[in-house]
Amino acid sequence: MKRENILLGHGSGGKLSHDLIDKLFMKYFDNEILASQGDSSILEVGSQTLSFTTDSFVVSPIFFPNGNIGNLAIAGTVNDLAVSGAKPLYLSAGFILEEGFSLSELEIIVKTMAEDAKKAGVKIVTGDTKVVERGHADKIFINTSGIGILAENRKGISSGEDIRVGDKIIINGAVGDHGMAVMAARNELKINSEIKSDCAPLNGLIDVAFEVTDKIKFMRDATRGGLSSVLTELFERKSFGVEIMEEAVPVHDNVSGMCELLGFDPFQVANEGKVVMVVDADAAEDVVAAMQKHKYGKEAAIIGEITGTHAGKGWIITSIGGKRVIDMLSGEQLPRIC
């Protein structure tokens, strides 16, 4: 390890995060399951195939337009399970609370979690609470881990092993809303943007897509690091490339405006209710049409495709026909976005 201390960028979901995973966690925790590096791990337990995932939530502020840390804690883990192809079943909830944190705010968060778990059809079955002295945490951190069950015909999704040239890339709606909503909610900015977090559990939407076709070959939720990180994970070290049509990617006007103002790339801003899918070209339009009928997929669109050229690389084709490279965030622009 060249750097001697942890930087905010190590938690960005971008290059520094990937470095830390490769050079430290993979080095010591090395095993074939972890090595697959999906957002969930796929486990054979007796005769069942399970999906297992964990996520800690440290968002600041803990309340933001259209959500709070409790919504994230459910959606984040449900989505990690759902994009692995699993049916999410059970969640754990681990709370780290700062001494002096408001019990009424805790109650709102816990209530939110219970409601969202119910909506997503999962049960919170085990938990833990730790309290640290005032000034040694920031109000509340939540870890949720989750277990889902994987159907036989969805086992290849996590690895994307069936992806072929010509497959279409789909997203279920606009990018950047969550990151910019949280950013705007930070006191120091006092921006009245009306941007709302897109935070949502996506398992229902994903089920709708699978009702249309079983030719969904890869899914990933675009959280920290945004669409760019997901696409990079998709093409990195692969024998294919990725081409994205910039104009096809939905971005709300207020989000693109705020990104421009603050110098962010909306493709690199976190989402909490967006899934990127790779789908067989024959089925892509049907999947988009089905998603558009679902409340979390109204703006679903085909945004690009898998190409046989520039293997291991991704390009964004701009509206004037130019090209730019798809790249992961290298530092940290938005600490504690989830």
Added chain:
Amino acid sequence: MKRENILLGHGSGGKLSHDLIDKLFMKYFDNEILASQGDSSILEVGSQTLSFTTDSFVVSPIFFPNGNIGNLAIAGTVNDLAVSGAKPLYLSAGFILEEGFSLSELEIIVKTMAEDAKKAGVKIVTGDTKVVERGHADKIFINTSGIGILAENRKGISSGEDIRVGDKIIINGAVGDHGMAVMAARNELKINSEIKSDCAPLNGLIDVAFEVTDKIKFMRDATRGGLSSVLTELFERKSFGVEIMEEAVPVHDNVSGMCELLGFDPFQVANEGKVVMVVDADAAEDVVAAMQKHKYGKEAAIIGEITGTHAGKGWIITSIGGKRVIDMLSGEQLPRIC
């Protein structure tokens, strides 16, 4: 909720923790699995019975005699699974790091976790890392969640449904070491006590006990809140009582000395390598003998029994024949002990 803010005692594993669980988490997260309130939840997933648990670790200091937060993160979760009767298989690891935390210390902790996972026969299969700004966490917090598989003949252990009057209560060794070792390691105390944490994964020891008998009816690891909390959970709201012979409970001299000095009850001090078992009277001596041959059970002993009198209550019989009530810690004596 009467109190308006979170107190350190809400994380003690004692009365305030139980209040928070009953009045907030159980109220909203209510379901039949969570309601069983074991350290692990027992899940029917397809044809498998799984055990699932979560624990966050916030110990301070992160390095202490005979261990670090990494040892706790593995042992704590492995033990929660093992005492539910399950064979621990897979762990997740979620890190919350403070900006500026030393990468070399992180490497030591991660290496410790890898080594202990290997010793315990479990794999770390999924993870997550978040970084918060300097001053918004304290170096490192770790959450581990775990999945184990439960054999048909061990399903009743978690609930203790087979406990009968006359059953013996066993512990695998001395109480209070972990709590006092961490306490002594705190800079402000500068106590050179030579007390070492008992932190250890107990699944191997528990397997040894099951090789002797299948008449083990209840197990619980005595962590936060110590032996007293486990015993209280054992007899509370039950049709039987508990009687403990004070002299039979192993307590190391340096631990009892330090407890006396600081005003602690060693029965209420945290352990990280102690399991309390309820075993059929016929099998109890054999279990103790087998445990004593294992490195984590050298001081194993029968410490008391299940009684038909004083249902729902526990008594400690002192060396002079007196009785005192077994009671849970009501406040918080030792914050951030695990």
